[in-house]
Amino acid sequence: MQLSHTSATVSAAFDDTNLIAHAGLVPVMRLAERCGLARLTAQTVKLSGAKNSAGAAADAKVTSIVAGMAAGADSIDDLDVLRHGAMPALFGGIRAPSTLGTFLRAFTHGHALQLHAVHRKFLGALTAHTPLLPGSGEKAFIDIDSTHKRVYGRTKQGAEYGRFKGIRTLHPLLATICTPTSRPVIATMRMRRGKAADSRGAPKFTAEALATAIEAGCTGLRILRADSQFYNAGVIAACRRNSTRFSITCGMNPSVKRAIAAIDDTAWQQITYPTAVPDPETGELISGAEVAEIPACTAFAGRKKAEQVTARLIVRRVRDLAKPATVSEQGELFPIWRYHPFFTDNPAPTLQADQEHRHHAVVEQVIADSKASALAHLPSAHFHANAAWLTLWAMAYNLLRAAGALTSAFHAKATTATLRAHLVHVPARIARSARRLTLHLPQRWPWQDAWTHLFATVHAPPEAP
Numbered sequence: 510m511q512l513s514h515t516s517a518t519v520s521a522a523f524d525d526t527n528l529i530a531h532a533g534l535v536p537v538m539r540l541a542e543r544c545g546l547a548r549l550t551a552q553t554v555k556l557s558g559a560k561n562s563a564g565a566a567a568d569a570k571v572t573s574i575v576a577g578m579a580a581g582a583d584s585i586d587d588l589d590v591l592r593h594g595a596m597p598a599l600f601g602g603i604r605a606p607s608t609l610g611t612f613l614r615a616f617t618h619g620h621a622l623q624l625h626a627v628h629r630k631f632l633g634a635l636t637a638h639t640p641l642l643p644g645s646g647e648k649a650f651i652d653i654d655s656t657h658k659r660v661y662g663r664t665k666q667g668a669e670y671g672r673f674k675g676i677r678t679l680h681p682l683l684a685t686i687c688t689p690t691s692r693p694v695i696a697t698m699r700m701r702r703g704k705a706a707d708s709r710g711a712p713k714f715t716a717e718a719l720a721t722a723i724e725a726g727c728t729g730l731r732i733l734r735a736d737s738q739f740y741n742a743g744v745i746a747a748c749r750r751n752s753t754r755f756s757i758t759c760g761m762n763p764s765v766k767r768a769i770a771a772i773d774d775t776a777w778q779q780i781t782y783p784t785a786v787p788d789p790e791t792g793e794l795i796s797g798a799e800v801a802e803i804p805a806c807t808a809f810a811g812r813k814k815a816e817q818v819t820a821r822l823i824v825r826r827v828r829d830l831a832k833p834a835t836v837s838e839q840g841e842l843f844p845i846w847r848y849h850p851f852f853t854d855n856p857a858p859t860l861q862a863d864q865e866h867r868h869h870a871v872v873e874q875v876i877a878d879s880k881a882s883a884l885a886h887l888p889s890a891h892f893h894a895n896a897a898w899l900t901l902w903a904m905a906y907n908l909l910r911a912a913g914a915l916t917s918a919f920h921a922k923a924t925t926a927t928l929r930a931h932l933v934h935v936p937a938r939i940a941r942s943a944r945r946l947t948l949h950l951p952q953r954w955p956w957q958d959a960w961t962h963l964f965a966t967v968h969a970p971p972e973a974p
Contacts, residue, residue: 528594533933539967544634563615569602570612578905583885585610595939613894621896633724635911644688649727652872653735666892669703678703684718695903696721700896712743719751734869742816756853756866776801802859820854916963931956
């Protein structure tokens with residue numbers, strides 16, 4: 510492809526007042542309106558006593574930030590993308606970035622909890638209005654994981670040297686919900702100091718994630734999955750109180766090592782994964798392993814009897830290629846294995862339970878998405894402002910996932926970057942006639958049918974209750 514005109518015959522001017530760059534925000538924010546985002550915010554978020562009228566019109570400010578994040582904003586200044594061209598003709602109540610920054614800095618811990626409540630109710634409304642979690646009435650997985658977000662500037666509250674030497678971070682904790690046929694959505698989240706242990710507050714966080722899953726329609730079998738950082742009696746107790754199964758990686762402590770050593774060689778079953786998976790220690794791609802099960806294993810035996818848990822210990826082993834096996838004239842004598850155990854009461858057969866546990870890695874897709882979008886920066890020096898920013902990103906993420914679920918089977922599983930490229934970042938020119946607005950979009954837009962379907966769906970009259 511090459512330019513069809515010489516440089517002398519081409520000019521540019523930013524002067525069109527009827528043009529918008531993100532026409533996809535029209536159906537996306539219509540969906541947010543239908544699910545009551547503004548109403549829920551007005552009812553729940555009360556920034557009373559905030560200076561400079563920061564707490565006024567919280568609903569307009571929250572929806573402005575969510576819309577900006579849906580369009581790809583990853584900083585407060587980027588939210589100015591909402592004020593170009595004909596956007597004010599399509600949306601009312603758009604706030605300037607400076608106003609939105611003042612609003613976020615007015616947050617306290619209590620206000621952040623109010624915003625969490627809005628997020629939970631909004632997710633419940635999204636699942637009620639869209640096929641966001643298909644099959645959630647039969648089986649759903651709740652995944653918990655943490656991540657570290659590097660920050661710069663020594664004035665950021667809560668930023669500390671933690672797991673990564675010489676790198677100052679904040680330490681968000683995330684819980685996601687998915688089904689065997691859906692991509693994950695965000696159930697709940699917490700912003701934490703950089704030094705905070707992964708398991709700090711995990712039982713309470715688990716209980717909140719499980720309650721959110723129930724509100725989101727996960728009324729069938731629920732399985733909580735987590736890494737070894739969350740292997741503790743409090744997390745499992747929270748699962749049992751909320752009628753939820755668990756599948757949690759456990760470390761190679763002495764009792765687990767003894768249990769593995771007692772497994773008979775004939776108990777190991779071969780498993781081949783549909784696609785190669787990276788080994789968590791070496792990074793090498795692995796397509797096959799062996800799996801065995803200890804049907805009844807008691808965890809936390811050193812605690813009082815009421816806190817001890819008896820369940821299945823499932824162990825996966827793979828060849829340790831870094832330590833070559835002893836080889837003689839008769840072939841391999843003593844292969845070296847590495848073991849990866851997890852503790853579970855998942856009722857599925859052994860191999861299926863292993864595959865479902867490994868699917869826990871799906872939460873990493875959400876973490877990667879966060880760092881490629883709104884969490885590319887944590888924009889404020891105020892800890893609670895960044896906590897609010899994290900929650901607002903979760904709302905925008907779930908909103909885009911719901912829009913994709915309404916659009917097509919492809920977009921229901923596409924990344925949010927793809928959703929923005931196909932559905933949000935489409936330019937349009939506004940025409941006015943007889944008090945009606947018409948959006949004129951590019952001819953031969955590759956995803957015209959998908960966009961039109963989304964637009965028609967969210968603008969149709971609501972179904973009768």
